Amino acid sequence: MKMTKKLVLAAAALPLIFGTASAYAYGGGDKGDHKGMLGKCGGFDKKVMRQLDLTDAQKAELKEMREANRAEMKAKHSGNKADKMAKMKAHQEKVQALVLADNFDEAAANDLASQMVEKQTERRVAMLKKQHQMMSVLTPEQKTQLKEIQQERMTKCADKMEKRMNKDK
Incomplete structure (x- = not known):
């Protein structure tokens, strides 16, 4: 009976572990409404630009930078999808081999985590560089x-976050 429970638990946990690890490894998460520093909590959006009274030259330069960034991202993401899928599959296989092994290999886990x-x-560095520009x-x-x-x-x-946290109590 104990073995059956363990197998059921493992069968339920493995997809969650693989999904989470893969999502974080390939920049997942943060897809929802969470905007952090780039959103309304201190970021640099259109509303802020209006408040700064940018000159036409500044507006044009910022627009040019945004368009260049957009084109760069498009080119980066429209690359060889088969290659990307192969890399994702290889990563997933590494994670799977690690968690399904008879003995946990801490060195391999550290290596995998370091790569992530x-x-x-x-x-992050690329994002900060673009923000600096x-x-x-x-x-x-x-x-x-x-x-x-x-x-x-x-x-x-x-203040909003504090109100939300106090409301939950």
């Missing part, structure tokens, strides 16, 4: 104003 962290770090268009006064606007938004966001 490295990919995430590369994505966009912010370099602003004048020092606009940067100061942006900091104030973002701080105000962060305060409002924190």
Whole structure:
């Protein structure tokens, strides 16, 4: 009886483990309504740009950067889908081999986790680089104003979050 329960539990847990690991490895998660710093909690969106009184030249330069980023992302994601699928499958097989092995290989787990962290770090650095390029268009006064606007938004966001957390109690 105990063995049957273990098998049922393993059968239920494995798809969850594989799905979660794969989603995080390939940049999943964060697809819902969560926007973090890029959303209304301190980001740099159209509403903020209107508040900064950008010149026409600044608007044109930012638009050009956004279009270039969009084209770059399209090219990156429209690449060889078979190659991407093969990489995803290989990653999934590594995860599966690790969790289904008779003995847990901590070194292999650390290696796999390191690869996942490295990919995430590369994505974050690229994102920060693009944000820096966009912010370099602003004048020092606009940067100061942006900091104030973002701080105000962060305060409002924190207040909303606190209210939500208190409501759940």
